[in-house]
Amino acid sequence: MTKTGKIIIGTVAGVTAAAVCVTGGVLAWRHFIGGSSSDGIAYVTEVTELNTAAMTNAELRFSGVVEPQETKEIQVDLTKQIEEILVQEGDHVEAGDPLFSYDIESMQLELDQGNVEIERMEIEIASNKQQIQQLESERKNVSDDEKLSYTTQIQSLETDIAKTEYDIKSKKIELEKLKNTIQNAAVKAESSGTVQSLKTVEQLETDGTDTLMKVMSDGEFRVKCTASEQNMYMIYTDETVTLHSRVNDSTWTGTITEIGAEPESNQNDYSYSGEESTQASKYPFYITLDSSDGLMLGQHLLISPEEDSTIEKNGIWIYSDYILTDENGESYVWADNGRDRLEKRKVELGQSDDMMGDCEIVSGLSEKDRIAFPSDSYEEGMRTTTNIDEVPVEEDADLGDDMEFDNGADFDGEDADLGDDMGFDNGADFDGDVKSEEDKMYEEGGIIGDDEPLYGDGEPDAAEGGDADGD
Numbered sequence: 001m002t003k004t005g006k007i008i009i010g011t012v013a014g015v016t017a018a019a020v021c022v023t024g025g026v027l028a029w030r031h032f033i034g035g036s037s038s039d040g041i042a043y044v045t046e047v048t049e050l051n052t053a054a055m056t057n058a059e060l061r062f063s064g065v066v067e068p069q070e071t072k073e074i075q076v077d078l079t080k081q082i083e084e085i086l087v088q089e090g091d092h093v094e095a096g097d098p099l100f101s102y103d104i105e106s107m108q109l110e111l112d113q114g115n116v117e118i119e120r121m122e123i124e125i126a127s128n129k130q131q132i133q134q135l136e137s138e139r140k141n142v143s144d145d146e147k148l149s150y151t152t153q154i155q156s157l158e159t160d161i162a163k164t165e166y167d168i169k170s171k172k173i174e175l176e177k178l179k180n181t182i183q184n185a186a187v188k189a190e191s192s193g194t195v196q197s198l199k200t201v202e203q204l205e206t207d208g209t210d211t212l213m214k215v216m217s218d219g220e221f222r223v224k225c226t227a228s229e230q231n232m233y234m235i236y237t238d239e240t241v242t243l244h245s246r247v248n249d250s251t252w253t254g255t256i257t258e259i260g261a262e263p264e265s266n267q268n269d270y271s272y273s274g275e276e277s278t279q280a281s282k283y284p285f286y287i288t289l290d291s292s293d294g295l296m297l298g299q300h301l302l303i304s305p306e307e308d309s310t311i312e313k314n315g316i317w318i319y320s321d322y323i324l325t326d327e328n329g330e331s332y333v334w335a336d337n338g339r340d341r342l343e344k345r346k347v348e349l350g351q352s353d354d355m356m357g358d359c360e361i362v363s364g365l366s367e368k369d370r371i372a373f374p375s376d377s378y379e380e381g382m383r384t385t386t387n388i389d390e391v392p393v394e395e396d397a398d399l400g401d402d403m404e405f406d407n408g409a410d411f412d413g414e415d416a417d418l419g420d421d422m423g424f425d426n427g428a429d430f431d432g433d434v435k436s437e438e439d440k441m442y443e444e445g446g447i448i449g450d451d452e453p454l455y456g457d458g459e460p461d462a463a464e465g466g467d468a469d470g471d
Helices: 012-021 025-033 103-137 144-183 201-207
Strands: 042-046 060-068 071-075 083-085 098-103 186-188 191-198 211-217 222-228 240-245 253-261 281-287 300-305 316-320 331-336 344-345 350-351 360-365 369-373 383-385
Touching: 042 331, 060 211, 098 103, 098 211, 103 144, 222 300, 240 281
Parallel strands: 042 383
Antiparallel strands: 042 369, 060 222, 060 300, 071 211, 083 098, 098 186, 191 211, 222 281, 240 253, 240 300, 253 281, 316 360, 331 344, 331 369, 350 360
């Protein structure tokens, strides 16, 4: 197996693998941050947490609700007066049915006044043009000293004409819109559906909104779900999902067709059913159903991504990115030696799953062992930790170049680009502060601290290819 330096989570296999690995995106992020060991500390995780054989996508579930494919908001022109609302909440309307009407009488009066104003401005222009002709005629018979005064008057009148002509154009556009409004005084439904969220004129004025009602379209259903910022990277567009009834064994299938980029203002709707922070923002995503037979509008469902792998897995399986190959072609992982020190641990590999991106560990690891995500900065004997807060991020580290995801989510930190290539289809953001490189654990002579020898003879043999005993 060749050494790999990238986490590929953007493909179907990668996203599915990521979905079964952790409850949120934080763990994968921590593994990679663990690889940046500016002070000689490696972040390690227990194998049992990484064992993909013990996890399936069935454990990842979201809640959703059945809704129509489209809900049309019917808005009003707040500058116009509503004459009559022609429907009631709950009414079913067909395309072309009138929903409400504007007050035509007041609009007709405004139109008439506008036409009168245009006539006045046209008369004003004609009068100014006559004055210009008169001034030009008189200017021919005056002295040179007097001509300047005539020229100034003519230019002033020309400016007035240009301004008035512009005002006429603007007024005609305004009146044309008013004519259209009069001709369409009765606002009609664009498609068949059911009237919802109907407001009175008084409620519109109180709320300060222009949405008078909503029309929930007839036809096929879709399912609206919500993922938190911590787990939305586990889903992607065109992913096949299974929908489960909450009251019986009925199931449906569908495809994720849309993932929202903006968090919802109402954070309580259709939230992810697993454990998560109550402070996490929630993002909507939508499922198009293969069939809606047996579903009811407003019905609540549980949604789980379909398992892509067909390989039956037992024992220990971990992602291939944790496994490296030495110069002799033997496979190994960076592991805790049981004394909070890092070592190269040879492992025997079994079968691999290209779809999920993981492989079987036949021997060399137990579920209680702890391993680190690979980093070029690792050396045997380096201290290990399970506390991510003990592992600083290197200054000016570009941690995004080797992490590929399909959705372009950014993990931003000062002087550290953790997200240029981290692709999640929903755009999640993880911010982290970059700490300076200080308090290094390695000092000259291979000594950690003041009196703890790292190598048997106090010489840094391991850095030159030797082992921790100095051999």
